[in-house]
Amino acid sequence: MTLMPVDEARQRLLATARPLGRVVEEPLERALGGWLAAPVAARVTVPPHDNSAVDGIAVRRADLGDGTVSLPITLRVPAGDPPGELAPGGAARIFTGAPVPAGADTVLMQEDCVFGDGTVTPPAADGVRTGQNIRPAGQDSRQGEVVLAAGERITPMAIGLAASVGVATLPVRRLRVTVISSGDELVPPGTPAGPGKIYNSNGPLMSTLLAQSGFTEVAALWLPDDRARTREQLDALLADPPDLVLASGGVSVGEEDHLRAALEERGELDFWRLAIKPGKPFTFGRLGDAGLPFFGLPGNPSAVVVCYLTLVLPYLRRCLGAEPVLPVPQRLPADFTVTRPGPRQEYLRVRRVERDGQAWLQRHPNQSSGMLSSAVWADGLAVVPVDATVAAGDPLDYYPFADLLA
Numbered sequence: 001m002t003l004m005p006v007d008e009a010r011q012r013l014l015a016t017a018r019p020l021g022r023v024v025e026e027p028l029e030r031a032l033g034g035w036l037a038a039p040v041a042a043r044v045t046v047p048p049h050d051n052s053a054v055d056g057i058a059v060r061r062a063d064l065g066d067g068t069v070s071l072p073i074t075l076r077v078p079a080g081d082p083p084g085e086l087a088p089g090g091a092a093r094i095f096t097g098a099p100v101p102a103g104a105d106t107v108l109m110q111e112d113c114v115f116g117d118g119t120v121t122p123p124a125a126d127g128v129r130t131g132q133n134i135r136p137a138g139q140d141s142r143q144g145e146v147v148l149a150a151g152e153r154i155t156p157m158a159i160g161l162a163a164s165v166g167v168a169t170l171p172v173r174r175l176r177v178t179v180i181s182s183g184d185e186l187v188p189p190g191t192p193a194g195p196g197k198i199y200n201s202n203g204p205l206m207s208t209l210l211a212q213s214g215f216t217e218v219a220a221l222w223l224p225d226d227r228a229r230t231r232e233q234l235d236a237l238l239a240d241p242p243d244l245v246l247a248s249g250g251v252s253v254g255e256e257d258h259l260r261a262a263l264e265e266r267g268e269l270d271f272w273r274l275a276i277k278p279g280k281p282f283t284f285g286r287l288g289d290a291g292l293p294f295f296g297l298p299g300n301p302s303a304v305v306v307c308y309l310t311l312v313l314p315y316l317r318r319c320l321g322a323e324p325v326l327p328v329p330q331r332l333p334a335d336f337t338v339t340r341p342g343p344r345q346e347y348l349r350v351r352r353v354e355r356d357g358q359a360w361l362q363r364h365p366n367q368s369s370g371m372l373s374s375a376v377w378a379d380g381l382a383v384v385p386v387d388a389t390v391a392a393g394d395p396l397d398y399y400p401f402a403d404l405l406a
């Protein structure tokens, strides 16, 4: 049995990526966590005027003397007022954020000045730099300049920046995803699990992995281990298709693994079986005439985590125009050994630990793909290449979950 290398599978997925879903113009607060569908340009220059960084006085530096000369306060500029103009030889009372009046070229902190009755004695010119404490107009952004690029994830900082340039709504790419859990053994948590039954963990796992990646329009579907009913349900899905299908289970070689077979009947299989551990039966194909992207993840829950983070999400990021599709890995030494080389690239559930002032990767002792407690213990994935062994101290690529999900 030949297994496709993980890099080749990822390249193949990326090559088929196209913009998915629709663009919705969302009010700022609703855009959080989404993906920008188009670049955002500044409507105004920010800040609009040269403005003061401190509470103090604005002067012409040339009017400063040796620290004994006092100047009449001829102007007062609170934040929010138009700038005004400073007469030669005068000083303007100014406050943080207020526009610097025309003619002034320097702002002095009030703590450094001595105030009299309508006058101020500023410090000696020697210790003062022209332009001091002035934040120049356009320091943050200039009118018309692109401040947020298409494909960016919308963070609170991006929302703040958009607001600062006068933008009230953001174009967000919205995808409808159907999450399929398959298997007769599954029952939903909160109901009694009879003999032979297990709780469906992959359904909530996949829905919330998607939610963490900014995809919140998720519908959940359960399919029994029955070819005819699987076919029927896929037909019903195709009558009102989502933008993507993310399924788990039913893609291996067992007689009760019907999903891949149904995909081949109702669309086409692009590839199946990768040199990845966990996740070997990973399946990608297209459903229906419209070529709806279909990801069939293995049923083992840790295989779902690994396949989603290293294959599905990079594909989605490419569809959204987000770069890079995978974060740059850290290189950290292993605090463990791998003595038996394997034919599959292995993604180990690991934790970054500090010891003797250095960072190391610790591996969870149980890497069974059927368990999730090790994935909860872990804070990321470390990659063991195909046919490699690992000696203690060998550097490995390490992807923190936080980077993968950023």
Ligand SMILES: Nc1nc2c(c(=O)[nH]1)N[C@H]1C(S)=C(S)[C@@H](COP(=O)(O)OP(=O)(O)OC[C@H]3O[C@@H](n4cnc5c(N)ncnc54)[C@H](O)[C@@H]3O)O[C@H]1N2
Residues within 6 Å of the ligand: 181, 182, 183, 185, 186, 198, 199, 200, 201, 202, 203, 248, 249, 250, 251, 252, 253, 254, 257, 278, 279, 280, 281, 297, 298, 299, 300, 301, 303, 369, 370
């Ligand atoms: N003869 C072979 N058997 C298996 C092979 C193989 O190459 N030859 N590959 C193994 C590998 S590796 C994996 S991974 C699994 C994947 O199989 P499927 O994708 O067909 O998944 P299922 O058989 O349906 O389920 C596997 C496992 O996961 C549990 N599961 C499934 N769905 C859920 C869910 N929603 N929530 C919680 N747990 C779920 C299921 O009960 C099974 O225990 O195949 C191996 N077998």
Ligand code: MOO
Residues within 6 Å of the ligand: 276, 277, 278, 279, 280, 281, 298, 300, 302, 303, 369, 370
């Ligand atoms: O690829 Mo499977 O997830 O190793 O168990």
